[in-house]
Amino acid sequence: MSNPYSNKKKIRGWKKHIRKINYWKNYNLTLDTAKLHKSQRDYVKVTIDPWYRLVRRNPPIWYNRLILEALIEIYLNWHKTLQEWGEPFYLKIWLFDHHFINSQVVAATGDWIVGYNNTFIKSNEARTFPFEKYKIHNFSLENFQWELHVEENYFYEKIDQISEAEINKIKQKAYRSGFLQNGDRYFAIKTGDVWIGTLHTLY
Numbered sequence: 246m247s248n249p250y251s252n253k254k255k256i257r258g259w260k261k262h263i264r265k266i267n268y269w270k271n272y273n274l275t276l277d278t279a280k281l282h283k284s285q286r287d288y289v290k291v292t293i294d295p296w297y298r299l300v301r302r303n304p305p306i307w308y309n310r311l312i313l314e315a316l317i318e319i320y321l322n323w324h325k326t327l328q329e330w331g332e333p334f335y336l337k338i339w340l341f342d343h344h345f346i347n348s349q350v351v352a353a354t355g356d357w358i359v360g361y362n363n364t365f366i367k368s369n370e371a372r373t374f375p376f377e378k379y380k381i382h383n384f385s386l387e388n389f390q391w392e393l394h395v396e397e398n399y400f401y402e403k404i405d406q407i408s409e410a411e412i413n414k415i416k417q418k419a420y421r422s423g424f425l426q427n428g429d430r431y432f433a434i435k436t437g438d439v440w441i442g443t444l445h446t447l448y
Contacts, residue, residue, distance in 0.1 A: 263311065265293050270315035276323040276352065278330070285355040289319055296346045309345045310381050316340075317384045320350050324444055327352065335361050338389070338442035341396060342375070365394035365439050366421070374440055389442040395420065396437040402430040 273289040281287045291312055296302045304312070320338055327334045335353040353361045374391035400407060400415055407415070412432075416422070420435040 262293075262308070266311050266315050269293050270318060273319050273350075274322050276326045278326065281352060281354060285357040286351070286353040286361070288349050288351040289316075290349045291316075291346055293346075301344065301346050303343070303345055306378065310379060312345075312348070313340070313379055314381045314383050316348060316350055317381075320442075320444070323350065323352055333358065336443070337361070338440075340379075340391075340440040340442060341437060342440060343437045344396065347396075365441065366397065366433075368393040368395050368438065386442075388445055390445060391440045391442050394439040394441055395435055396439045397433040398436045400432045400434070401425075402432075404429060 269292065277287050291297055293312070296304050303309075316338055320336065324336055327336055332354055335351070335358040337351050339347075339349050339351060341347040351361060370393060372393055374386070374393075376386055379386060397420060402412065415432045415434070418434045419432040422430065422432045424430050
């Protein structure tokens with residue numbers, strides 16, 4: 246029996262799946278200002294089936310481009326609302342590569358601005374944004390400033406009850422490590438890249 250979560254499982258009915266992008270986009274096009282005012286944050290994830298499930302699957306690149314266009318349209322609508330609000334805000338596109346289906350638009354105000362600015366570690370690699378890979382038609386990605394960050398998976402020595410043998414294996418893959426305030430040691434393994442996009446102020 247084939248694995249129902251396999252990324253190689255054949256997808257049928259692509260016209261229907263394209264329509265799903267529009268339904269998802271239209272549902273999220275308007276920023277929930279009441280939620281933002283209450284919790285100081287709001288975000289939209291790419292919750293499009295069959296890719297966004299317990300076990301995530303990456304769509305083909307041409308489909309990712311359609312999703313990216315929708316993310317940008319959502320971003321621009323939210324940006325207009327936040328500018329009219331007149332308060333300092335955080336608004337970014339988190340574009341995950343290689344796990345594109347985890348991409349999202351994130352907005353924050355107040356204390357959450359600092360928190361979101363420190364969500365990811367900035368990469369020390371000197372690479373430019375892959376414009377050709379994510380080439381889209383309705384928007385110019387060059388209207389955004391793209392900064393490369395690191396997607397990481399964390400392991401905690403005490404919380405995860407990691408044995409010494411497991412620690413030695415993790416150390417070989419770890420991108421970085423350190424200690425929490427409670428003394429627990431953590432290990433971060435790089436799992437991909439995160440391109441964080443911000444609209445140029447002159448746009």
